[in-house]
Amino acid sequence: MQKxxxxxxxxxxxxxxxxxxxxxxxxxxxxxxxxxxxxxxLPSPIKVFKTFLRKWVETKPDGATLFQHVFASLQxxxxxxxxxxxxGIPLGIFMAWNDKIDMxxxxxxxxxxxxxxxxxxxxxxxxxxxxxxxxxxxxxxAAMVAMVINSYSGIKQxxxxxxxxxxxxxxxxWDLLTKVAIPSALPMIFTGLDxxxxxxxxxxVAAELLAxxxxxxxxxxxARGIFRLDIVIVGMVVIAITGAILSSILRFxxxxxxxxxxx
Amino acid sequence: xxxxGITKGRRVAYGIFGIFVFMCIWYLATKYTSLGSVxxxxxxxxxxxxxxxxxxxxxxxxxxxxxxxxxxMLIPYAIGALSGVLIGVLMGWYRFxxxxxxxxxxMLRPIPPIAWIPLSIIWFGFxxxxxxxxxxxxxxxxxxxxxxxxVHSVDETLIRAAKMLxxxxxxxxxxxxxxxxxPYIFSGLQxxxxxxxxxxVAAxxxxxxxxxxxxxxxxxxxxxxxxxxxxxxxxxxxxLLITTIMRGVExxxxxWAERGK
Amino acid sequence: MSSREALIEFRHVDKSFNKPEHGEYxxxxxxxxxxxxxxxxxxxxxxxxxxxxILNMVAxxxxxTAGEVLCQGKPVLAPGPERGMVFQNTALFPxxxxxxxxxxxxxxxxxxxEERRKRAQRYIDLVGLQGFENSYPVKLSGGMQQRVxxxxxxxxxxxxxxxxxxxxHLDAQTRYMMQDELTRIWQAEKRTVIFxxxxxxxxxxxxxxxxxxxxxxTGVKAEYDIDLPxxxxxxxxxxxRLRREIDxxxxxxx
Numbered sequence: 036m037q038k039x040x041x042x043x044x045x046x047x048x049x050x051x052x053x054x055x056x057x058x059x060x061x062x063x064x065x066x067x068x069x070x071x072x073x074x075x076x077l078p079s080p081i082k083v084f085k086t087f088l089r090k091w092v093e094t095k096p097d098g099a100t101l102f103q104h105v106f107a108s109l110q111x112x113x114x115x116x117x118x119x120x121x122x123g124i125p126l127g128i129f130m131a132w133n134d135k136i137d138m139x140x141x142x143x144x145x146x147x148x149x150x151x152x153x154x155x156x157x158x159x160x161x162x163x164x165x166x167x168x169x170x171x172x173x174x175x176x177a178a179m180v181a182m183v184i185n186s187y188s189g190i191k192q193x194x195x196x197x198x199x200x201x202x203x204x205x206x207x208x209w210d211l212l213t214k215v216a217i218p219s220a221l222p223m224i225f226t227g228l229d230x231x232x233x234x235x236x237x238x239x240v241a242a243e244l245l246a247x248x249x250x251x252x253x254x255x256x257x258a259r260g261i262f263r264l265d266i267v268i269v270g271m272v273v274i275a276i277t278g279a280i281l282s283s284i285l286r287f288x289x290x291x292x293x294x295x296x297x298x
Numbered sequence: 299x300x301x302x303g304i305t306k307g308r309r310v311a312y313g314i315f316g317i318f319v320f321m322c323i324w325y326l327a328t329k330y331t332s333l334g335s336v337x338x339x340x341x342x343x344x345x346x347x348x349x350x351x352x353x354x355x356x357x358x359x360x361x362x363x364x365x366x367x368x369x370x371m372l373i374p375y376a377i378g379a380l381s382g383v384l385i386g387v388l389m390g391w392y393r394f395x396x397x398x399x400x401x402x403x404x405m406l407r408p409i410p411p412i413a414w415i416p417l418s419i420i421w422f423g424f425x426x427x428x429x430x431x432x433x434x435x436x437x438x439x440x441x442x443x444x445x446x447x448x449v450h451s452v453d454e455t456l457i458r459a460a461k462m463l464x465x466x467x468x469x470x471x472x473x474x475x476x477x478x479x480x481p482y483i484f485s486g487l488q489x490x491x492x493x494x495x496x497x498x499v500a501a502x503x504x505x506x507x508x509x510x511x512x513x514x515x516x517x518x519x520x521x522x523x524x525x526x527x528x529x530x531x532x533x534x535x536x537x538l539l540i541t542t543i544m545r546g547v548e549x550x551x552x553x554w555a556e557r558g559k
Numbered sequence: 560m561s562s563r564e565a566l567i568e569f570r571h572v573d574k575s576f577n578k579p580e581h582g583e584y585x586x587x588x589x590x591x592x593x594x595x596x597x598x599x600x601x602x603x604x605x606x607x608x609x610x611x612x613i614l615n616m617v618a619x620x621x622x623x624t625a626g627e628v629l630c631q632g633k634p635v636l637a638p639g640p641e642r643g644m645v646f647q648n649t650a651l652f653p654x655x656x657x658x659x660x661x662x663x664x665x666x667x668x669x670x671x672x673e674e675r676r677k678r679a680q681r682y683i684d685l686v687g688l689q690g691f692e693n694s695y696p697v698k699l700s701g702g703m704q705q706r707v708x709x710x711x712x713x714x715x716x717x718x719x720x721x722x723x724x725x726x727x728h729l730d731a732q733t734r735y736m737m738q739d740e741l742t743r744i745w746q747a748e749k750r751t752v753i754f755x756x757x758x759x760x761x762x763x764x765x766x767x768x769x770x771x772x773x774x775x776x777t778g779v780k781a782e783y784d785i786d787l788p789x790x791x792x793x794x795x796x797x798x799x800r801l802r803r804e805i806d807x808x809x810x811x812x813x
Binding site: 051055236244 | 308309312313314315316317319320336337393394396397398399400401402405408409410411412413414415416417419420421492495496499500503504511514515517518521523526527529530533534535537538541
Binding site: 459461462463465469473 | 637642643655663664667711712
């Protein structure tokens with residue numbers, strides 16, 4: 036199992052790098068190298084890289100530069116996400132803290148949460164039409180569900196003994212909630228923020244594929260229509276990278292706010 | 299205060315009451331506010347849902363739509379799960395395999411499965427092939443990584459105990475590593491199931507002529523809100539059903555771990 | 560020295576660890592021990608240092624830096640079924656039932672199901688767990704879990720039993736009870752036992768012979784033969800005298 040890790044680390048790092056290089060070389064070989072796949076089936080790595088660089092300034096073929104697409108997507112995703120968090124976190128905390136409300140709301144919530152975010156796209160498009168609002172609403176729902184689940188279980192995991200300690204010091208119910216339960220639920224709430232972010236971003240891509248006039252999802256859907264696979268792959272990579280960056284920003288805040296860890 | 303000692307009966311009663319109140323609010327809102335002009339009331343939706351089991355929507359009845367979506371999902375799900383577990387175990391057990399595969403998994407995993415839709419359509423056409431590919435992607439990475447983490451979480455003292463009792467190397471693997479990994483695999487299967495269900499719905503919404511995702515998007519195309527809501531009910535109930543079944547299987551196989559209290 | 564054969568021998572054993580924060584860290588220095596067949600040997604010493612390492616070297620989990628550990632005259636190179644260990648944290652397999660845990664040893668060595676079941680049942684009965692064969696370890700109390708650990712080690716029919724502070728996590732009452740149980744089991748099924756503890760009372764209560772260890776790097780500081788009749792009495796004057804005497808030679812610094 037745990038073999039001599041330190042000594043061999045460099046060797047395995049080398050294997051990893053070699054593995055990636057071989058992978059990219061094979062990709063090049065079957066495209067530019069030997070011409071097995073044409074670029075409307077699989078563009079070569081060089082072409083994808085060139086497109087990636089050029090797309091930052093070029094608006095063809097979908098009417099916007101890469102930056103404009105990223106900006107449009109971020110605007111929708113973050114708008115829906117932030118409202119979802121602002122409503123979802125208190126709702127989750129409230130549901131977990133109040134028994135009656137919990138028993139009352141939870142079954143309804145359990146039903147709603149099994150509906151994937153994308154499915155709401157049709158409802159929202161029919162209600163408010165294609166545009167910023169419909170997508171933001173879909174993302175709002177997707178993000179809120181994840182937020183409620185995690186802040187709910189965060190509060191539910193509060194150690195009874197911590198609450199007792201609070202009670203022996205004469206804390207009121209409100210004090211117990213704000214000074215004991217919420218701080219102890221903070222790591223879970225951040226997990227919720229992370230999960231919600233992932234689900235907001237995924238749902239956004241889906242919503243843009245389905246109903247949109249700009250954004251990264253729209254870009255790859257358009258490019259697919261005219262067999263510009265290089266743009267499709269660039270779009271996928273940018274989607275992945277943006278998602279990863281958003282998530283690491285969140286982790287940064289998590290490290291700042293969550294101190295002490297869980298006991 | 300946090301929940302302590304409330305009987306199951308009362309919980310169920312409150313739950314049913316909660317759903318009932320939710321339906322009432324929905325009903326009243328559609329009857330007496332302007333929401334009624336765009337949104338059908340719950341009676342229409344649920345009676346429509348059950349009626350669809352007899353009278354087909356499109357060319358198929360509800361049962362068939364659901365079964366078609368499930369089949370589309372379960373075949374590649376099984377393949378993705380199987381290969382995910384295999385690769386995950388391989389990577390967990392052999393550093394060499396870890397070094398080769400891990401960079402690819404780390405690079406490809408951040409791409410949401412849904413973002414593969416355009417590519418998969420070009421590679422595999424509009425038929426089942428592209429949907430299978432998407433579901434496979436939605437399951438494979440998650441399950442491979444959770445399995446990998448499971449193999450790495452093996453308790454060193456248990457390995458010692460097994461060695462002390464005379465277990466050989468392959469027996470360490472089958473009797474210690476695999477059982478430790480099973481709960482991890484199940485949590486991966488659970489997450490992957492949710493994401494596979496979301497992906498199949500999205501894929502069907504983008505291109506298909508049957509299935510629950512099609513129900514919704516078809517409703518959107520013809521401006522039939524009732525059909526959209528019927529589709530959503532179908533998605534919710536089926537999703538609930540498959541995750542409940544999965545949880546049941548998990549509880550049976552991982553009884554020793556006493557998880558999910 | 561008694562006339563009985565030497566089963567385990569430590570010959571000039573040194574053991575050092577390389578810890579990043581401490582650098583080279585010597586835990587055992589020039590250790591010489593002879594363990595005779597069927598004796599109940601207690602290694603007693605305060606603090607965290609060295610005792611478990613000695614046991615781990617007999618078990619074959621760790622190798623000496625210098626010198627050698629012999630079992631029946633052959634150097635110990637790897638863990639093996641002839642040296643059974645009972646772990647402080649039980650190390651039971653949580654996914655196996657009591658029966659599954661106890662029969663694990665014979666099972667991996669290819670003993671037929673019927674035979675190993677019979678053998679396992681005998682040891683389950685011996686430790687007093689009949690009726691719990693199909694329970695999972697999480698359902699058992701700490702004392703019962705450690706009984707399973709003892710039965711599991713016994714079921715492999717090892718030459719020597721290694722017990723690493725097996726009762727360290729138990730509450731005082733259960734601990735007394737388990738000490739009696741262990742004495743009973745040992746008298747019923749004689750084995751060579753090496754028992755590690757940091758509790759003087761436990762040491763005097765159980766041992767044929769006590770080796771008092773010094774602090775790091777550890778070695779034998781004093782040796783006592785205890786030939787009080789069993790079952791022993793914690794308040795017997797001779798018991799208390801031995802207890803005081805041993806207490807006086809122990810390093811109380813940490």
